Amino acid sequence: MARWEPGARERLIVAAVDLFAEQGYDSTTVAQIAERAGVTKSTFFRHFPDKRELLAAGQETLSRLLAEGITEAPAGATPLEAVAAGLQRASDAMGPLNREIGPRLKAAVAASTELQERDALKSVSMAAAMTAALTARGVPGAAAALAGELGLLAFKRGYAEWADTDADHGLAHYTLAALSELRAATATLG
Template sequence: MGRWEPDAESRFRAAAIELFGEIGYEQTTVAAIAERAGLTSRTFFRYFSDKREVLFNGTKPLQEAMLEALSQAPAEASPLEAITAALLKAGDFFDDDRRPFARQRSKVIAANAELRERELMKLATLSAMLAQALRERGASEPGASLAAEVGIAVFRTAFEQWVGDGERCDYGGKVHESLEQLRMLWAN
């Protein structure tokens, strides 16, 4: 194999998600991922610290984009309106090309307690970051924390629907549907 391989990160990601689906997350080794990708284990570790990172390495860019969208919401926007801007910005990461990977990723995480815990920690961290950003915009407590937690609930609901088998609606549409459901529940 050559010293530099084009698109190695994507090849590792595709190989890992295939293997996770075929033989399970626990049984999949880095060596098997590298072999499936046609690369070396050493090259794998240039992109990922371990096999979990194949599933979680997009967290930081997503968080940064959501925080930026929240901070750029109009000054007169309510905390929930600012959170909505952040939720919709996440749609930049959830396009139709990424849906098959996201679908399989969700299944792998759902089948593994360690990965479910990691996903929950990721969402708790995002909630804390959103709440802090709202406080920096002048929102008081407990409103900032409540708005952030509501945002995470909408995020999870919209994402779970977006990755659902046979789903065709875009993520932003699912965010709007979830917010409308929340409004209807609140009105009743």
């Protein structure tokens, strides 16, 4: 094992997702993840406090990017236009690694109650970040909460489609299309 190689964090995430998908979350140990990633257990713990937190990797960054995009949207933007700016900003930060592990991550989460709970908390955090950014823009509470939830749903739907396709479009193409579809769907609710 090399003393230091760049990309340890990313290798740990990929190794964990692969092992979770292969043998289940509960059967996977930190030692196995570290070994698969080609690092030591102490390196694992420099990056993550426990194996559950591997799946939250980047959550704070994602929530921050969504909120920053909303905050930096033009002053006259509607709440959903501001959400679109947040989706654009966060989506632009997602690269090939995010796309590659998407289907395996989805399978690992589906197979573990603990990971489903962690994923739900991640969703709440993302929606709350968007809602807070909208509220700071002066959007009333109920409208900010609804727009934040629509933004979360658009992100999840767009990410799922992006991860499952071979098309050359970036994630923003899918998240913004999903937001547009959701906006149109709300008009039919009466």
